[in-house]
Amino acid sequence: MAELRIAGVHKDYGPVRALTGVDLTVRSGALVAVLGPSGSGKTTLLRCIAGFEALDAGEIRVDGSRVATPDASVPPERRRIAVVPQEGALFPHLSVLGNVAYGLDRAARRAGRAAAVLDLVGLAGFQDRMPHHLSGGQQQRVAVARALAPRPPVVLLDEPFNALDAALRAELRQDVWQALRADGATAVLVTHDQAEALSIADEVAVMRDGRIVQSGPPELLYGTPADPWVAGFVGDAVWLPAVMDGDRARTPLGALPVTPSAPADGDDQNAPQRVLLRPEQIALVPPGAPDAVLATVVRRDFYGHDAVLGLRLADGTAVAARIFDPASVPPSVGDQVALRVRGAARVFPR
Known part of the structure; x- marks a missing residue:
């Protein structure tokens, strides 16, 4: 577990300002949902945290260590931040167990870490299956297990339930939430789905036009929205x-x-x-x-x-x-x- 702290982050793409003065703290072991419409900057923020984009201003710290500033950036592979993409992006030639164990060292493999996280996501007994023999929901569970396996300080989930039908999406997000909790993971979920954000996040940060316009517990955002736009975006008004x-x-x-x-x-x-x-x-x-x-x-x-x-x-x-x-x-x-x-x-x- 590790605290994630984002302070004064700016990011431009040429003349387009994608992020403007973003401040966000994710306490150790918490799940924060970054909620916003398309084009609000939430995916850009995730990419900055992961190290896929350089900052124009501000800084990002993981467990107190600075991992990104405009002048210096720790490479993505050295940040040990796991990313679960929208599509599982599994290795097609590896079994379920092979996919989950891919990033583990020899000691973790011997200790049975891959099997343990498969059990966390409800896939015990699926070790020998190949990705093309799995449903979409099962593939996403494997992707989550692979992200959790090396015990990263932070897990980033980039709309991981987006391609699933409504019933499966609701079931899977609760199972993923329980797996994150059981493993004590610090997590950031990027989503445009209000029900998803409100139902599983400890805190929700609402983004608009590259800024976080309000953040706090789900019940606070729903009950006392900061402005009419937030009121209408987080629920029926x-x-x-x-x-x-x-x-x-x-x-x-x-x-x-x-x-x-x-x-x-x-x-x-x-x-x-x-x-x-x-x-x-x-x-x-x-x-x-x-x-x-x-x-x-x-x-x-x-x-x-x-x-x-x-x-x-x-x-x-x-x-x-x-x-x-x-x-x-x-x-x-x-x-x-x-x-x-x-x-x-x-x-x-x-």
Whole structure:
């Protein structure tokens, strides 16, 4: 295990600024997800950490040792940083065991390290298989085992589940998370998948235009996003116009409590604002319930474990509600329902 520290990193490709003043610390044994849309700089950051790209400014340290500055850079092979690419990139002529043991010294091979990490990723008994006899998910497990085998100080995962179907991706990321935990690895996962980042990372760093715009535990980013863009990127967002009235916001869904950290628009409490709600905060209640607001169902997306309703309020405002009770039958399009907001809203200036 080792701490990874990135400080003030800049990277340009000609006139294009790929990274601007990136600061990120990954504590020893933690998994940090770098989350961002295409072109945000997350893959460039991973390549800088691995040593595949030189820095234009800043520094990178692994376990306190400087491995990269603009003037000096430790070669990738000497950093002992493992990379799991999007595709497993296994050696086709080597067995599963041969692939995993490839980077091990003689002592580690004799100690059975390759077999041990195959067991960690759920592939005990697959030692003699050839890569072309494995499924895509199994190949990615082998790639993770190969990365973990030499006990590197840092493991970098470059969207390793991207090519898999949704069900297999969810299963594999949990298994990989458990393998990283069991081995005590320090890891950075690069992804554009919000569910992936929020579900397995200890911390999430959200990137936009080459900068980290917010970082912290998943629940912090989801519950208290730094700005409207982060709010919409890390999860489904319901935006409502609002006017502050003391410590509450008057909205089309009624007067709502707001989070203490809600930003004020100067000293004018009557200035127009907008509030953020998550769809799961909008609950269906019996008609006639106190403080309920009526709405018409205009869309119904059923997912089995939950359903999302598209709703239109009497004033034309569109909202969405997520229903989690699989035993209930969600309302149909055209039905009228009663709504109430659970919890507090977060306020942003309009």
